[in-house]
Amino acid sequence: MRNLFDFFAKYNNWLLFVLLEVVSFVMLFRFNSYQGSVWLTSANYVTGKIFEIDSAIEAFFSLTKVNQELTLKNFYLERQVNQLSRLYGEATGDTLVKEHLSRTNVEQYKLVPAKVVSNSVDMMNNLITIDKGRADGIEVDMGVTSGKGVVGVVLLVSDHYSIVMPLLNSKSRVSCSIRGRGYFGYTRWNGKMPNYINVEDIPRHAHFKRGDWVETSGYSSIFPPGIVVGKIIEVYNSPDGLSYRLKVHLSTDFANLRDVCVITDKTFAERQQLLQTARDSLNKK
Numbered sequence: 001m002r003n004l005f006d007f008f009a010k011y012n013n014w015l016l017f018v019l020l021e022v023v024s025f026v027m028l029f030r031f032n033s034y035q036g037s038v039w040l041t042s043a044n045y046v047t048g049k050i051f052e053i054d055s056a057i058e059a060f061f062s063l064t065k066v067n068q069e070l071t072l073k074n075f076y077l078e079r080q081v082n083q084l085s086r087l088y089g090e091a092t093g094d095t096l097v098k099e100h101l102s103r104t105n106v107e108q109y110k111l112v113p114a115k116v117v118s119n120s121v122d123m124m125n126n127l128i129t130i131d132k133g134r135a136d137g138i139e140v141d142m143g144v145t146s147g148k149g150v151v152g153v154v155l156l157v158s159d160h161y162s163i164v165m166p167l168l169n170s171k172s173r174v175s176c177s178i179r180g181r182g183y184f185g186y187t188r189w190n191g192k193m194p195n196y197i198n199v200e201d202i203p204r205h206a207h208f209k210r211g212d213w214v215e216t217s218g219y220s221s222i223f224p225p226g227i228v229v230g231k232i233i234e235v236y237n238s239p240d241g242l243s244y245r246l247k248v249h250l251s252t253d254f255a256n257l258r259d260v261c262v263i264t265d266k267t268f269a270e271r272q273q274l275l276q277t278a279r280d281s282l283n284k285k
Contacts, residue, residue, distance in 0.1 A: 109224055111261040112136055114144075117161065121168055121194035121254050128152065128164040130260060135159050141222060143263040149228040149251035150174060150216060151260050162262070167197055167229075168254055176229050177217040178208045184217040185246070187229065194254050197230065202244040210235065214248050223263065 114132040132138050134157050144151040144164050152166035153174070165172050168189050176199060177184035183206035185199045199214055212232045218225025234247035 110264050112138060112264055114138075114162075114260050114262055116257050116260060119254070119257055124170050124191040126166055126168045126254075127155070128166050128257070128260075130162050130164060130262070131160070132262060133158050133160045133162050137264055138162050138262050139264075142265075143222040143227075144260050145223075145227055145263060146252050146257060146260050148253070149230065150223065151252055151254075151257070153222055154262065164260075166254060167250065167252075168194055174223065174229070175217045175220045176214050177225075178202070178206070178232070179213040179215050181206065181208050181212065183208065184219065185243075187248075195250055196233075197248050197250055199229075199232075199246040199248055200238065200243070202246055204243060206244065208232065214246065221265070 112132055114130040114136075116128055117131050118129040120126045120128075128144075128151070130144070138154060138157055140154055140157055142154045144154060144166075150167060152164045152169070152172060154162050155165040156163040167174065167187055170189055170191055172187065172189060174187045175184060176187060183202055185201040188198045188200050190198060202208075210232050214229040214232060216223040216225055216227040216229065228251045230248040230250040230252075232246050233249050236245045236247070237243075238245050
């Protein structure tokens with residue numbers, strides 16, 4: 001309390017000056033119509049600017065939630081297209097469509113949204129870190145996708161984080177097929193341009209063309225069929241000449257990857273346990 005009194009005693013002249021200035025401004029704007037209108041106009045302008053800045057800040061921080069919602073919505077729309085295609089195949093008797101889509105029951109899959117914490121695109125073996133882990137139901141070998149297409153496969157898991165091996169990794173292999181053609185191969189990255197990837201082992205008798213879409217085949221237990229990988233832009237012969245190698249423009253922009261979804265499968269634990277049992281049985285022989 002004594003310090004407060006000492007402060008007032010030391011700066012009493014300045015405090016009196018400020019008080020008189022405030023009183024004079026109040027009287028000026030209150031009892032003079034012109035000055036009052038100027039004050040109200042200026043005050044409204046400043047208030048409007050403050051609200052505008054506040055709204056912009058709020059909108060910026062809400063973008064994360066919006067991006068997550070769009071990522072989920074895009075994936076679910078792809079699943080709905082697959083369901084509609086299946087119904088179309090059943091109604092028209094198109095056995096090719098029915099065979100392609102009857103391999104999976106999309107209802108068994110569910111998505112866990114996650115945010116990319118760290119990412120790289122300029123190394124031979126890139127890795128991605130996401131902010132969801134074992135506590136969120138994430139397990140090793142689960143598929144990861146964005147709102148535009150395939151991202152990769154979960155490699156390591158801790159309680160709250162996971163490491164993902166993306167398509168842009170020389171050790172990554174994802175089974176994929178050419179949409180509407182039925183021919184399948186697997187992805188391989190050559191470590192060069194992050195927007196492109198190769199698809200290997202496409203049979204020589206396959207019929208397709210540039211511009212066809214490449215998507216997950218559904219032959220692995222990681223991804224359901226029909227998730228986009230990218231579009232064919234070039235066709236080459238394989239080094240041994242026995243198959244085709246496709247150059248595919250990736251639908252996922254890995255250099256601008258922010259929001260992803262981990263695909264969880266209700267039968268995942270059962271299949272992993274069965275696979276591990278089979279491996280243990282082979283190791284004993």
